[in-house]
Amino acid sequence: MLVITENINQIQNEISRLCKKVNRDPSEITLVAVTKTIEIERIQRAWHSGIRHFGENRVQELRAKQDDFKHEANWHMIGHLQRNKVKYIIEKVSLIHSLDSYKLAKEIQKQARKHDKNMDVLIEINIGNEPSKFGIPLNEAITFAKNLEELPNIRLRGLMTVAPNVQDPEQVRPMMREMNRVYKELKQAKIGTDRLDVLSMGMSNDYKVAIEEGSTMIRLGSSIFGYREKGGKDV
Numbered sequence: 325m326l327v328i329t330e331n332i333n334q335i336q337n338e339i340s341r342l343c344k345k346v347n348r349d350p351s352e353i354t355l356v357a358v359t360k361t362i363e364i365e366r367i368q369r370a371w372h373s374g375i376r377h378f379g380e381n382r383v384q385e386l387r388a389k390q391d392d393f394k395h396e397a398n399w400h401m402i403g404h405l406q407r408n409k410v411k412y413i414i415e416k417v418s419l420i421h422s423l424d425s426y427k428l429a430k431e432i433q434k435q436a437r438k439h440d441k442n443m444d445v446l447i448e449i450n451i452g453n454e455p456s457k458f459g460i461p462l463n464e465a466i467t468f469a470k471n472l473e474e475l476p477n478i479r480l481r482g483l484m485t486v487a488p489n490v491q492d493p494e495q496v497r498p499m500m501r502e503m504n505r506v507y508k509e510l511k512q513a514k515i516g517t518d519r520l521d522v523l524s525m526g527m528s529n530d531y532k533v534a535i536e537e538g539s540t541m542i543r544l545g546s547s548i549f550g551y552r553e554k555g556g557k558d559v
């Protein structure tokens with residue numbers, strides 16, 4: 325258990341070091357602890373080490389953990405979301421990272437209105453154009469964002485990506501740079517939102533490069549909790 329605290333401290337030091345290096349403010353970066361397959365006691369340890377954002381990629385697991393979790397925290401839906409499951413999470417999560425189709429957006433709109441809330445979302449980009457991954461192509465992001473303006477209960481907060489899983493994270497640097505370029509373009513275009521401030525990219529293997537390339541939200545699982553035995557599917 326103590327190793328979780330040590331890992332978090334080390335990651336936070338690393339965030340500070342990298343920010344200094346590229347002249348960014350560490351407070352710009354939110355650390356989301358990815359808790360898929362991780363039991364509640366270890367999630368609690370992360371909470372006691374200062375983590376307030378938790379990410380899950382399965383609806384059922386997210387609901388079960390949230391029910392058991394006694395502390396105040398923000399839960400993030402980071403995995404592919406089926407339309408028929410939106411209703412189960414609409415009141416449970418503070419941010420949906422995985423908006424990957426207009427049909428899903430319409431369902432989120434419908435459920436958000438029903439619960440009289442605005443739902444914060446990120447558009448998921450398949451930055452490596454990998455057939456195995458969800459997300460829309462980067463060059464469609466702006467048009468997709470414009471279409472979301474027709475859905476009043478959806479609040480677009482930014483972009484998210486799961487970069488290709490490579491040995492050397494330097495390999496994904498150019499893709500992350502492209503993500504940041506389009507993210508900035510989106511910000512400048514002021515598309516239908518008052519608070520576009522999230523670029524969710526960077527996982528355990530590539531978060532350092534991601535911070536250098538402008539990420540504002542990193543999603544870390546194994547570097548906090550250690551190796552995942554089962555079901556550690558990334559998308």
Ligand SMILES: *Cc1c(COP(=O)(O)O)cnc(C)c1O
Pocket residue numbers: 358360381402403486527528529543544545546547556557558559
């Ligand atoms: C599992 C997962 C992560 C965390 O992966 P690690 O390599 O364990 O840091 C981040 N984002 C998504 C969408 C995931 O599914």
